[in-house]
Amino acid sequence: MPKTFRKEFRTQGCTARIRKRKSGKNTWNYEIRYRRNGYNVCVSANEIQKAKDKFIAKLNEVEKAGKKSSVITVPTTFHEFATYFFETYYKRKVVASTYKITLGRYNLHLKPEFESRQLKSITTFMCQNLIDRLNAEDKNKTASEIFCLLNNIFKMAIRHGIVSSNPMDLVFHQVYERKHGAALTKEQEKLLLSETAGTPYQLMFAVGLYTGMRPNEYYSAKIDGDFIVAINSKRKNGKVEYKKIPITPMLKPYLNGVTEFHFYVQNRIREKFHKILPKNRLYDLRTTFYTRCQECGVADVARNEFVGHSLGALGNTYTDLSDEFLLKEGQKLKY
Numbered sequence: 001m002p003k004t005f006r007k008e009f010r011t012q013g014c015t016a017r018i019r020k021r022k023s024g025k026n027t028w029n030y031e032i033r034y035r036r037n038g039y040n041v042c043v044s045a046n047e048i049q050k051a052k053d054k055f056i057a058k059l060n061e062v063e064k065a066g067k068k069s070s071v072i073t074v075p076t077t078f079h080e081f082a083t084y085f086f087e088t089y090y091k092r093k094v095v096a097s098t099y100k101i102t103l104g105r106y107n108l109h110l111k112p113e114f115e116s117r118q119l120k121s122i123t124t125f126m127c128q129n130l131i132d133r134l135n136a137e138d139k140n141k142t143a144s145e146i147f148c149l150l151n152n153i154f155k156m157a158i159r160h161g162i163v164s165s166n167p168m169d170l171v172f173h174q175v176y177e178r179k180h181g182a183a184l185t186k187e188q189e190k191l192l193l194s195e196t197a198g199t200p201y202q203l204m205f206a207v208g209l210y211t212g213m214r215p216n217e218y219y220s221a222k223i224d225g226d227f228i229v230a231i232n233s234k235r236k237n238g239k240v241e242y243k244k245i246p247i248t249p250m251l252k253p254y255l256n257g258v259t260e261f262h263f264y265v266q267n268r269i270r271e272k273f274h275k276i277l278p279k280n281r282l283y284d285l286r287t288t289f290y291t292r293c294q295e296c297g298v299a300d301v302a303r304n305e306f307v308g309h310s311l312g313a314l315g316n317t318y319t320d321l322s323d324e325f326l327l328k329e330g331q332k333l334k335y
Contacts, residue, residue, distance in 0.1 A: 208282070
């Protein structure tokens with residue numbers, strides 16, 4: 001709402017917002033809107049009094065027709081509203097795997113804490129206690145994620161007029177610094193593959209090393225001619241996007257006779273990985289691929305295409321790399 005004009009119009013127990021907007025060289029338009037308690041009433045007119053009269057008339061129509069009861073009422077208790085938040089908003093913004101993880105985190109930490117409380121009754125002090133308790137348990141990453149989730153839930157509650165302020169605004173938390181993966185040495189690469197020779201793990205680790213896929217992308221990976229095709233798990237808004245990684249000289253020897261992939265569950269793959277390289281993480285395979293692409297002179301735009309990084313709004317719109325180019329750049333990955 002413009003700062004130059006903000007007023008409230010109260011009638012029949014409803015406090016509505018009035019917005020003044022320029023509609024012509026010397027004319028104005030007044031919009032009155034009320035979206036609370038099951039109502040959704042919006043009117044406009046070129047004169048303030050006419051707009052008020054129209055609003056009152058519309059409000060009476062809604063009451064007489066009983067339309068209020070037919071409107072879905074947004075819940076006001078924490079768990080019910082959080083469920084509404086997940087189903088109507090969050091699910092549309094993230095990929096299925098992220099949604100599942102976040103929902104699990106919510107059920108473990110937030111639901112038991114605030115489940116039946118009214119949103120209005122949840123204070124900064126309560127939220128701070130939860131964050132402090134998680135930090136005291138050395139769950140710093142979880143504390144940061146819970147902070148962000150609570151913050152988003154309360155922001156949505158403000159938008160729906162359930163609360164007027166966000167208790168998270170005054171909660172102190174330490175921003176968790178994500179640890180990026182560390183590239184394996186070439187000796188570690190050889191060790192990982194030699195220790196799993198003759199087992200299904202060798203192919204799994206070779207695919208991870210020489211495609212740069214995220215571990216949760218392994219399960220959508222398929223062989224398509226000279227490429228490995230997989231769903232890019234970092235695309236949001238429900239959009240499914242595939243990425244193509246050329247079968248490089250480093251990966252090709254491990255694909256003899258292979259027509260499709262069969263990966264074990266991630267925990268099982270991680271356990272095997274840690275037995276061989278206890279100081280590293282499975283995600284380090286992705287970092288290793290990225291590093292080797294740089295060392296072998298693979299073009300940045302091709303490398304980003306392989307690993308599924310965004311090229312930016314403009315780059316994604318105007319860049320359409322040919323298979324020939326991607327294959328040529330993939331051939332550089334030989335060491």
